[in-house]
Amino acid sequence: MSHNLKREESAILELVSQDQCRPLSAEKTKELLGPPLDWGLFLDIACRQYVLPLVARNIMASGVIGGVGALGIVPPSHEILLEHAYAANRRRNDTLRAELEVIATAMERNGITVLLRKGLALTTDLYRDHGARVMSDIDFLVRRREGRRAIQALEELGYATGVPDEHGRSVVPWSPQGTKMMLMTVPNLPPMVRLMGIPECTSVNVGLTTGFFERNAGYLIDTEEFYSRSRRIVIGSVEMATTDDADTLIDLCAHFFKDAKSHFAIEYGKDLTLLKAVDIRLALQRVLQHCEVSEFSERVEKAKVEAPIWFTLTFIDAIFPGSIPSDLLTRWEPGDKMFIHTYGDNERQPAIWEDTDLVSRLFDRNRSSRKTGKSQFWGLTERTT
């Protein structure tokens, strides 16, 4: 798979690959960001890939902003923008952390056990800097039988089922038809939202999922297993349950696969993002550090989810070459590898990407318009029906 990356794309890939403990040297950063870098394009790509705060943090950590040695590398106007992008994201995530405490307390009071997923858990465990990772919502795994009570607990806190309007001033409810379709076909409960009225966090969305894989996809993974292996995590003043490291990796891979294949996610522009790739890379590093690869492999094979996991790991290895142990890739390599280029299979609208270059596909801003077919999930809110 060959690809010709733009200079801006290469710089971003290099910057998001950095360990917080080992920032890039100022010399290397200067090499990445020096002329003829197109700063407008650089920032646009970082935003579209949901990694601007991480990029900003890593540029700042390399010491090229605010010091004498920094002069000339980052234009002064962009220095301010980078600093503000990181600081604003940190403030937003502070709000989400505070909200997590409120939700966790309410769930506990109502006797509902939820497992924290994705953003807030990853930020704490993997990024170790709560300003570095963009978070769009607070995600939980919940037992389906406790779903109704979880929704009621959130409603008591002022949450409503729906999506914020474009101004963030009201919640557009989901249509009964849309709610029914979601509950019938995907392992998610309707997303809930609370308007906050704070500039950096106009609303908080809570995602409740009852399983990691599409319903009826033929995978044999029981939500109860995730509960039995869960561990405790401390976030600020909150201690709550989350998935263990190997299950976190399975969750992230499943999520990547599901979105990459979904008409809805492609149309929404959230199918392939560098943020998800960074999450998976970091989660895998943690599994490798804790010598849990065999545990991860056993669970993947027991649940018969080799295909989606291979799909995801192949993508990650294309984006970050050499990041995936080769035995993991060869172990689950399917006979027919064409499905890495297809989408919409589960929506009965199968289609094939014309490109074969995974990294180019990731960075292609026109990906959505190149797609054929249409999601059945549009028109689910009252406003659009």
Added chain:
Amino acid sequence: MTDLRAKIVAIIEEHWKRAGDAPLLAIGDDDNLFELGIDSMTMVQVVTSIEEWIGSTIDFLDVDPEQFFTIRGILEYVSKESPV
């Protein structure tokens, strides 16, 4: 029970035909309807017709789709929740 089953199959086939797909072959009692290839929109229409038939709404916060979307699952629900 045979009549109920026939009615359920008739509803499914009616919506399946409307969706313009090839005729369904015989549906087994435990065949998952999604796995037979019925898409989400058609399935919503099937559920709406069943609701109209039994005169009550099926709340999927209380009903597990994994259990529901077979002929047997629908039959059990219809017989238990809303005898018609």
